[in-house]
Amino acid sequence: MTPNQAAEQRFKEPFTFDKCARILDKVPFSTPFLLILPLLTYLYDRKATSPTELVASLKHLSDLPRSEALALVKGLIFTQYKWVGYSVSFILIKTVNRILNRYIRNHGEWRRDPLDYSKDVVVITGGSQGIGAEIVKLLSKEKRATIAVLDFSLPTYPLKQLGGGRPDILHFKVDVSNPEMVKEAGAKIRESTRGKRIGCLINCAGIASGDTILDVDLSVATKVWKVNTLANWVTCQEFLPDLIRNNHGHVITVSSSGAYASLPSMSEYSTSKAGALAFHECLAIELRTRYNARRVRTTVVCPTKVRTAMGDGMEDHLDPFLTPVLEPIQVAQKVVWSLDSGLSQHLLIPLFANILPYLRVLPDHFRRLVAVLGNTDNQVTKKSMRRALNNGYGKGWEGENKEIYERKKKILLAGDL
Structure with a gap:
């Protein structure tokens, strides 16, 4: 057993707000409790x-005329036991909100359309390390999926199908922002997986820097934008036609909470991830209005800090209960869940991150309050970026990327904290 496999087996999600919310989401705040709570209240009242x-x-209730039965239950939950009425109202609003979101996100195509892993090839960028590597391992081990990894870094796992019974995982050493390299890889993928179809594109590749605006190396900023934003066009232009042709498949864009809430020293990363978020939104609209491919699902994933080599460039959150540092496997599980759902999703992780989009419309003093409570002004510093580089972030890069890495490291190690 490798150290990574041992770590995965040892991983146990800590007790957090998200865990509490998932329990409450099933009992008592799931849709069936719209009927169960009033019924339990009626039985409780009759002792x-x-x-x-x-x-x-129950026989007495069923024997009553429908209008009398409804009036009786209504009086119980909204007058005598008001807390039940509040709970039922909350569940109803939550259910209607979920139904409307599902309808709109999936362009009125209500029926689920999950991947068929025996037929669909999963293409993933940035699948060699971090979140991408965990997605590959989950899809390989649990789904027996055929996977093609596009990444200029070598994988941190053996290129053997982890679940067995399928071809080896395909890996292509590619700069995902380079159209010629991606096109060449696309041809090789189709050749190597004859009899199957491109069914999923996961744009997970991402890099970061960590400079203040006046210190930004423009060549680094350009590279960050190419990988985090431009690559979405490059990969979609190569693989999206396959999905449109079949009116089936899933495009997943891994953005960031930084797309909604920028941090000091993260201008390159936040703007590039905001661009990726806007790309996701345009893609969803065009699939409906331009390409008539309403069953092609689109999901965006916006996590906060993840415990990866790149994530080392950020300090931990102050409140691990509300805003825990995420493990790569947690984000990977959400991605695989979205594929299995067969529906378009908008995932902000952890749950508390769902407050971030509202920062764009609430007063500025509210945004400042969130920053003070979370100490976000000091989340990315030269010290934290040095730690990321010293812990291995960027060491596997080659060519132009390696030159950028070496230049960045030299500047950081020479500068003041």
């Missing part, structure tokens, strides 16, 4: 405890 009393109470 029905034994099986005989329960049956008699």
Whole structure:
């Protein structure tokens, strides 16, 4: 067993706000409780405890005219036991919101359309390390998927199908912002997977820098934008026609919470990820209005800090209960879940991050309050970026990327904290 496999087996999600919310989302705030809570309230009010009393109470309710039964239950939950009425109202609003979001995100195509891993090839950029590597391992081990990895870094796992029974994982050493290299890789993927179709594109590649605006190396900023933003056009122009042709598949864009809430010393990264978010939104609209491919699903994933080599460039959040540092496997599980759902998703992780889009419309003093409470002004510093570089971020880069890495490291190690 490799150290990575051992770490995966040892991983156990800590007790956080997200874990509490998932439990409450099932009991008592799931859709079935729109009926269960009023019924339990009625039985409680009649003090029905034994099986005989329960049956008699239910028979009494069913024997009443419908209008009387509804009036009785309504009076119980909205007058006598108001907390039940509040809970039912909350569940109803939550259910309607979920239904409307599902309808709009999927262009009115209500039926799920998950991947068929025996037929669909998954193409993933940035699949050699971090979140991308965990996605590859999950899809390989649990789904027996055929996977093509596009990444200029070598993978941190063996290029053997982790689940067995399928061809080896395909890896192409590619700069995903280079159209010629991506086009060449696309041809090789189709040749190597004859009899199957391109069914999924996961744009997970991402790099960061960590400079203040006046210190930004423009060549680094250009590279960050190419990988984090431009690559979305490059890969979609190569693989999206396959999905449109079949009116089937899934495009997943891994953006960042930084797309909604920028941090000091993160101008390159935040603007590039905001661009990726806007790309996702345009893609979804064009699939509906331009390409008539309403069953091609689009998902965006916006995590906060993830415990990766790149994530080392940020300090940990102050409150691990509300805003825990995410493990790569947690984000990977969400990505695979979205594929299995067969629906378009908008994922802000952890749950508390769902407050971030509202920072764009709420007063500036609210945004400042969030920054003070989260100490976000000091989340990315030269010290934290030095730590990321010293812990291995960028060491596997080659060519032009390696030159950028070496120049960046030299500047950081020579500068003041």
